[in-house]
Amino acid sequence: xxxxxxxxxxxxxxxxxxxxxxxxxxxxxxxxxxxxxxxxxxxxxxxxxxxxxxxxxxxxxxxxxxxxxxxxxxxxxxxxxxxxxxxxxxxxxxxxxxxxxxxxxxxxxxxxxxxxxxxxxxxxxxxxxxxxxxxxxxxxxxxxxxxxxxxxxxxxxxxxxxxxxxxxxxxxxxxxxxxxxxxxxxxxxxxxxxxxxxxxxxxxxxxxxxxxxxxxxxxxxxxxxxxxxxxxxxxxxxxxxxxxxxxxxxxxxxxxxxxxxxxxxxxxxxxxxxxxxxxxxxxxxxxxx
Numbered sequence: 001x002x003x004x005x006x007x008x009x010x011x012x013x014x015x016x017x018x019x020x021x022x023x024x025x026x027x028x029x030x031x032x033x034x035x036x037x038x039x040x041x042x043x044x045x046x047x048x049x050x051x052x053x054x055x056x057x058x059x060x061x062x063x064x065x066x067x068x069x070x071x072x073x074x075x076x077x078x079x080x081x082x083x084x085x086x087x088x089x090x091x092x093x094x095x096x097x098x099x100x101x102x103x104x105x106x107x108x109x110x111x112x113x114x115x116x117x118x119x120x121x122x123x124x125x126x127x128x129x130x131x132x133x134x135x136x137x138x139x140x141x142x143x144x145x146x147x148x149x150x151x152x153x154x155x156x157x158x159x160x161x162x163x164x165x166x167x168x169x170x171x172x173x174x175x176x177x178x179x180x181x182x183x184x185x186x187x188x189x190x191x192x193x194x195x196x197x198x199x200x201x202x203x204x205x206x207x208x209x210x211x212x213x214x215x216x217x218x219x220x221x222x223x224x225x226x227x228x229x230x231x232x233x234x235x236x237x238x239x240x241x242x243x244x245x246x247x248x249x250x251x252x253x254x255x256x257x258x259x260x261x262x263x264x265x266x267x268x269x270x271x272x273x274x275x276x277x278x279x280x281x282x283x284x285x286x287x288x289x
Contacts, residue, residue: 012141018096021090023138026088039072040092041110044062045067045090049084050064055074059182065121065122069112072113111167112167130162134155137159188216189224192232197258236260240270245285254278
């Protein structure tokens, strides 16, 4: 648990900064409303409560004392479980935030984000150490004494170093065995991730995975937090963002490559999820490079 004297909500920076931190004590039931992925690497720590965490194509049951590591551009979403109230802190860290470090050190600190299992189960001693680091960071953020930005930076690097050394000593263990429904949904999401460039119809996938359309939609939403069509759109738009940043293909070519049936639909879906039109997104990315 955190210091009860801390405010119920704290932030550092914005989502567009190299380091963004968000702490919340959330009362009642809460699920993320929007599709979620970003260039930054994310460290999520749950102080109290329980959460379902969907990452890439699998769902995890997250308990107090668990660290969750989310790689750059990995689609993810947290949703409620049967227990209300939770307390968590999230750090979004871009590699640019640690630009002065050597390549060797940056590789060490960011290597855990590429691990097969994103949930780090901590023993009591490790949990106490992590909560000491995060508690110190949050108190500085709450009080903002002289030099608090330096302290926050130091605590962030210490946290990343602890995680990196933890992975060198032992690999993060997967969560409890998936239920048959969770395995089914995992198979479907993996199929979408492999075939999003092709037409993906609910009827076809229901037949392929031996499940009714209604049941597929219902359990897909329960397990992942995403609607079936929403997840397909998120996957396609994420790839479109990559192609707009990294290639000189026309917007029409990008649309076709990402599996959208027509250019108009692509533009509407892209703007809804990214907040910008495809051309405006490309222009913004070019201005940053």
